[in-house]
Amino acid sequence: MKTPAHPMLKYLKTSSPTGDRLPTILCPGCGHGQVLNYTMYAVDQILQAEEAEKEQFVFVTGVGCAARLASQYLAFDSIWSLHGRTPAVATGILMGNPDLKVIIWAGDGDVAAIGGNHLIHACRRNIDLTVICMNNGIYGMTGGQVAPTTLPGTITTTTPYRNMERAFDLCELTRSAGATYVARWTTAHARSCVRAIAKGIRKKGLAFIEILTQCPTHQRLRASEILQSFRETTVLRAQYDKEPDKYKEHIILGEFVDAEAPEWIASAQDIIRQQCGVISHGR
Ligand SMILES: Cc1ncc(C[n+]2csc(CCOP(=O)(O)OP(=O)(O)O)c2C)c(N)n1
Secondary structure, eight states: OOOOOOGGGGGBOSEETTEESOSOSSOTTOTHHHHHHHHHHHHHHHHHTTSSOGGGEEEEEOSSTGGGHHHHHBSSEEEEOOTTOHHHHHHHHHHHOTTSEEEEEEEHHIIIIITHHHHHHHHHHTOSEEEEEEEOSEETTTTSEEOTTOOTTOOBTTBSSOOOSOOOOHHHHHHHHTOSEEEEEETTOHHHHHHHHHHHHHSSSOEEEEEEOOOHHHHTSOHHHHHHHHHHHEEEHHHHHHOTTTTTTSEEEEEEEEOOOOOHHHHHHHHHHHHHSOOOOOO
């Protein structure tokens, strides 16, 4: 019997500039492919509900394994842009056409190390972007080096004796910088990821969704072992709030912000309208 095609294949290109669309360049067991899948399910929900058209979606990526997912594989408008500069490129796209649904797919190194400054200012301005950070806790593409998200004590290729630095809590960082939707899940929480991404896309403002992903190649563990550890080392926010002492070593998952605040592009458009009376953004 013929295996039915995966329902999200309809959103992938039938061929890529480098040849066949599949398999992807990702290593076996990499969690980034799961994030691609979860994002497509969220986009599919929005398209099925006729809340947006396919042509309104634009994917922006920088550099890294996570960044390779969009232009090579997606049958959506996309741009493979500059390392860490995705919020700046995405802001330009939205200024040109504020009706677009702009989604950034970024690695933790991309958006929190070289791009950390761009990220916090995009949050502060509350720009209508959905930033999906695939956090594998290292620089995957360049060989597993330590990142600002690497947990203390972790052995990486550049911290062979152990990482002595503290890690950024990206949800705390983006919350305090002004993002109006912030959530954290892992690749082991498929439905929650899809729900959070769909909510982020619907949010008029900056949505930051951190998804902890596995890198079996550099973490030197099987994907199944890392997924199991995601279940064991994390706790839902509601549970943590009830028993904070019990879960003080755990990573907290859930929604941290779901708020409303003036959105930067809309405010800029208001000023242009007041000053010039007309706005044309090419539609
Ligand atoms: C300006 C610049 N600096 C550094 C690099 C080298 N570099 C390529 S990808 C990368 C980080 C990738 O890590 P991450 O963003 O976490 O993505 P992953 O590969 O883990 O998905 C770095 C430092 C580069 N390509 N360009």
